[in-house]
Ligand SMILES: [Zn+2]
C-alpha cells in the first residue's frame with residue numbers, strides 16, 4: 672500500500688561527496704589565486720577610486736555567490752515532509768514505486784537523491800542535489816554570480832598572464848595553459864606558473880560553464896519549462912513571459928538577482944500549477 676504522503680525518513684538525504692569535492696576545488700582555486708596575486712605580479716594597477724569600486728564589486732559578487740549557495744543547499748525541493756494527502760489522483764499525478772507515494776505533476780524521481788522532487792529540473796552534480804521548485808531561484812542566481820566572480824578573477828589575473836607571455840614563447844604559454852599538470856611534472860614550469868595556469872583554466876572553463884547554463888536556463892525560465900519538459904517539447908506550463916518569471920522567481924523577479932535574501936515568495940506550492948489551458952492561452 673502506498674502512503675498518502677511523502678516518506679519522511681532521511682534515507683533519501685543527498686550524498687555529501689560531490690559537495691565536499693566542489694568545496695575542496697573552490698578552496699584550492701582560492702589559495703592558488705591568493706598565491707598568484709600575492710607572490711606573482713599582483714592585481715592590475717588601479718587608482719584609489721577604481722580600487723574602491725573593484726572591492727565593492729568583489730564584495731557584492733561574493734556575498735551573492737555565498738548567499739545563494741547557502742539558500743540552495745538549505746532548501747529541500749523534494750516531497751520529503753510535504754503533505755500530499757487527499758491531493759492526488761488528478762490530472763498529471765502519478766505513483767512513484769520507490770517513494771511509495773502519489774506524486775504531483777512536474778515532479779520526478781531522482782535516483783541520486785533517492786526521492787521525488789517537486790517541479791524537478793535536473794540533478795546538479797557539482798552541488799550534489801536536485802534543482803526543483805524550492806531552489807530554482809538560488810540556482811539561477813548562482814549561475815549568474817558564479818560567472819561574474821570567475822570573470823572578475825580572470826581580469827585580476829590579466830597582468831600575471833601578460834608577464835608570462837612576455838617571458839616565454841607563445842608556444843610555451845599555450846602548452847602551459849592547455850597541459851599545466853604535464854608541464855609541472857616534466858619540470859618545465861615553476862609552481863607559481865603552474866598555479867597561474869591552473870587558476871586561469873579553471874576560471875575560464877567555469878565562467879563558460881556558468882554562462883552556458885545561464886543562457887540555457889534563462890531560455891527555460893522565459894518559456895516556463897523544466898529541462899525535462901524542454902527535452903520532450905512540452906509547453907503546457909508556458910503562461911507568457913511575465914507570468915513565467917513570477918512563477919519561478921516570485922513577484923520581485925527583476926530584483927532577486929541583486930540580493931539573495933530579498934523577499935519574493937513563489938506564487939504556488941510546487942504541487943499544483945496553472946497551465947496554459949487554465950489561463951485560456953491554448954490555441955483554438
Ligand atoms: Zn519517487
Ligand SMILES: [Zn+2]
Pocket residue numbers: 781782783784785793794795799800801802
Ligand atoms: Zn537529485
